[in-house]
Amino acid sequence: MADSFIEVETLVVGGGISGLKAISDLIKHGCTSCLLVEARDRLGGRLHTVTGYQGRKYDLGASWHHDTLVNGLFLEELSLEKEEQAGYVFDDFLPLMFDKTRGRVDSDPELTLEILNEELMRFLELQFLEDVDAKDCSYFEMVVRYLFERRDLLSDEQIQYLPQASRFLELWHGIDWKTQSSKFLEIVHQGRNALVLHYDKIVKRIARTIPQDNFRLNTSVNQISRQGRNVLVKTADGLLYKCDYVIVTVPQSILELSLHDKDEAARIKFDPPLDSKIVRALNKTHYGSLGKVIFEFETCCWSKKFPKIVSLGQSNSSFANSVRQARDLNSLIHTLGHDTKYNYKNGQAWDFPLFFVNLAKTTGVPSFVMLMQEPLTAYIESLDDPVKVFEFFEPILKRLLEELSCTKAIELDLEGVRPEKADDSPVLKNIIWTRWTREVYSRGAYSACFPGDDPLDLVIALTSDEHARVRFAGEHTIMDGAGCVYGAWESGKREAAIINKAFGRV
C-alpha cells in the first residue's frame, strides 16, 4: 500500500500487432499518457521476421494477409505510397499434393480429391446445420463417418486417399485431425491470401507512430489488480503503474496461465481473479502450434510451376478395407484411430501432411517454407541440431524435389564449407525452424478449437463489458479475423476507440 506508483492513463500489455495498433490509435487521438510494456526484447510478438542465408528474409510467425477482400490492415497498406508498403504477392493456387507411394494425387480425374474434399466440407456443415445441438466430435471422427456413410459411392482408392488429403486443413489450424473440432473446422476465405514481404515493415511502420518513450521492452507483467476505479499493474522490474485502463494483449496461452497457481514467468496474477465467464470460456478453447521449418538451398534446381505443395500423410492400405467391412461406425472409429497412431518420435515424418511454400515460384528465393502442426511442432521445436531436423524431413524433402522434377540427391552444407557448386544438385545451406512452443511468452501459435470448444464464448467474455477497466485485445478476442493478423489489428483498434471515446477524444 505504501508502494510508490507511476500514473498512466492507459497501459498496454504486449507489443504484438494488437497492442501496437491500440497505443498508436490512442496517441493519434491525443492521448498523452500511455505506455506499452513488452516482455520480450523486441516488438511484434508473433510477427517475427528473421534473416537467413545470404540475407534472405522470412516470417517465422504469421506471414500472409488473409481475407484480402475485408482485411482492413491490407487495405490500409494499399492506401500507402509504394515505398511505405510492405510488399505482398498473391500466392493462392490449387496445391500440388503427393503421396509417398502413388505420387501426385491432385487434379486426378479418377480420384477427384478436390471434389470429394468439397463434399466432405458440406457433409460436416450439414451435421451441424440440421441440428444446432449436435455433439461436436473430432475432424478425424467426422471423416471416418463420411467414409462409412458414403462408402458405396466411393472407390477403394478414394477411401484410401481422401482421409489423408482432407488433413491439409491441419496446416491451417495448427493441430492434427484428432484434436480438431468438426464444428469449427471450415474456413471461409474472404478473398485471396497474399504473402507479406515482410511483416517487420508493417510492425516498424506502426511502431514509428509511437514515441520511443512510450515503450518498455523486457518488461513482463506480474500482477493486474483493481483498486477502486483504477487498475494497478505490477511489472517484474518492481514498478507499479496506476492506470485508468489496461489493455491486455497477451496470447490466449498466456491468459490461460492465470487460471492456475503454477509458477511461470509469463503468468499474470489477476486480483480479483478473472471473471468466471472468462474462466469458463478459457476452459472451452484451446491453443494450436503451427510451426515452420525453412529449408534454404543455394540455388533453385526444381520446377517453379507450383507455389504450394502438400505432402500427404502415408495412407494405410488396410484403411479402405476396414471402411468397407465395418458393421458399425463406433467400432470403425476405434479401429482406425488405432491404425493411424503417430510414430513421429521414431523419425516417421510420413505420419503427417506437410505444407510447402515454394518461394522459388512466389518470390524467386530458392527456399521452401514448410508448415507443420501439433503434435509434430512441439517435437521438432524440441530439437537443437539442424542435422536432426534435416534427417527427420529428408525423405519427404527428397520426394518433394522429385515431384518438382529434381532427382539429384540433396547435399547438406550447413557449415558452408562446400565450394561454389558446379552442377545443378540441390545444396541445402541452412535450416531455420520455429520455437514458438518453447518460448515462454507464446507457448504455441494461435487459438484453435478442440471438439466441444466454442470460440465465440471467449470473444464475448473478453469484450462484452464496454465499461471494463481491464480490457483485452489480440487474435483470440475477435470473430472476424480470428487467428489472423488483421483480426488482432482490428481488436487493438476496437479497444483504443472505446478508451478514446470514454475520454471524449474523437
Added chain:
Amino acid sequence: MADSFIEVETLVVGGGISGLKAISDLIKHGCTSCLLVEARDRLGGRLHTVTGYQGRKYDLGASWHHDTLVNGLFLEELSLEKEEQAGYVFDDFLPLMFDKTRGRVDSDPELTLEILNEELMRFLELQFLEDVDAKDCSYFEMVVRYLFERRDLLSDEQIQYLPQASRFLELWHGIDWKTQSSKFLEIVHQGRNALVLHYDKIVKRIARTIPQDNFRLNTSVNQISRQGRNVLVKTADGLLYKCDYVIVTVPQSILELSLHDKDEAARIKFDPPLDSKIVRALNKTHYGSLGKVIFEFETCCWSKKFPKIVSLGQSNSSFANSVRQARDLNSLIHTLGHDTKYNYKNGQAWDFPLFFVNLAKTTGVPSFVMLMQEPLTAYIESLDDPVKVFEFFEPILKRLLEELSCTKAIELDLEGVRPEKADDSPVLKNIIWTRWTREVYSRGAYSACFPGDDPLDLVIALTSDEHARVRFAGEHTIMDGAGCVYGAWESGKREAAIINKAFGRV
C-alpha cells in the same frame, strides 16, 4: 352450371416428376379417387430421355442428381435393388477451360482463374451480406465492379480472362450474365452431382405405382375455378371435374400465361384469378432456357481424361485496357456492356461460354452433350436443319477436339452414307438438340432470377396457405432443390402429404 361433371377427390395437373410423385403418394396412402391430367402425349415433363445414333440414350431435360448429400430422390434410388435403380455416375471434376486464342486457361498458375472465381463469389456475397437492402444488379455489372475495384491487384491477363471464365455459371442458370441476378447467383452444392442413366427409368418406376386408369394424357387444362369448397377443372376435351383439391404442377412459365389474356393453348384461366400475392411474385421471377445440343460421333478419337470442358466466350483485348483506364464505374459498365454485345445471329458462336460433357470419359459413349443458355438457346432451337446447327458450332467443336488431342477434321455424315471408317478421324453421325423454348407446354427450361427478382416470394405465395384447395407443386415452388428434379419431387411429396393429412390418411 348445367354441365355434368366427374367427381374426383384430387386432380393433379401435369405429369412431370412433381405430379407423378404427388399422385403416387396419394395412392400409396389409400386415396381411391385421384387423377393426373397431362397435356403432352407422354409423362415426365421436363424429364425426357431420347434415343439417338445406335440406340444411345440422352436426357434432353434434367440429367443430373444434384446435391447428392441431401437429395431425397437419390437416396430413395440407393435404397432400391440394383436392377430397379436408374444408373448414375459421379462426373464432377475441375473443368478444362479453353479460350479461342490462348488455349487452355484452367489450372494455369499465372492466371489462377479458379482462385479468382472463388474470390469473385465472395466479393458478390459480401455486397449483399454487408447491406441486405443493397440493390441487386446483373452478374455482368458485378463482375465489372469487381474488376474495377480490384484492378490494382490483378494482372492484365487476369482482367482479360476472368470475366469470360466467370460466365461458366450461365450454364447453370440457363441465362446470360447480363440478365442474371447477382444476389441469387451463387450455387452452394450440397454434395457431388451424379449423371443419371437415365431419368426415364425413374419416371417409369414412379409411374408404375399408379394404375393406368389414373392418367389422362393429351389432356390440357383450360380453366380452374372455385365453387364453394370445391374446385372445378375444365379440360380442353370439354370435360369438367369437380374436385376437393387440385395440385397444379405446370411450369412457372405456364403459370405466367395466366397473368395475361393472350390466347395460348397452354394457358389456364383461374377463376377467381390468381391471388394478388402470387401475381406480384410471378412478376418478380423469371424463367431460363438452358438448352442442349448433342453431337454424336461414330467412335471416340479424342482424350478421355476430362469429363467436362468449358469453351470460353471470346475475350476482348481492349477489355483490360478499358478497365485499367476507367475513371468511374458506371461509364465502364456502359462501355463494356457495349463492347460485349452478342453477334450470334451472324454465326458468332464464340460470344458465349459453352459447357461440354465428354460422355466418352463418363459413360463410354462417344458423344458430347453441350449445354447452352439464353439468348443463344432460343436461336438454336429455332433452327430446323442439323447442318445449320453444326455449322454454327463447328469452330468451337473443332477447337474442343484439338484441346482433347484430336486434330483431324470433323467429317459430317448425318445421312449415314459414309462406309465404316478406316482412319481415326472424328465422324459426326447425328445431332440432337432441344426445343424447350418452342414447346407450348414448357416455353423454356426452369426458373431463373433476373436482377431484382426474389425466388422466395413465389415459393411463399404458392405454398403458404396450408388450407388452399388449389395447390401448387414443381421446381419453382420449393427452396431446397429449387430448379432441380429432387426439389420438384419433394414438392409433390409435400402436397400429397398435406392432402393425405386433410383426409386423415397417414
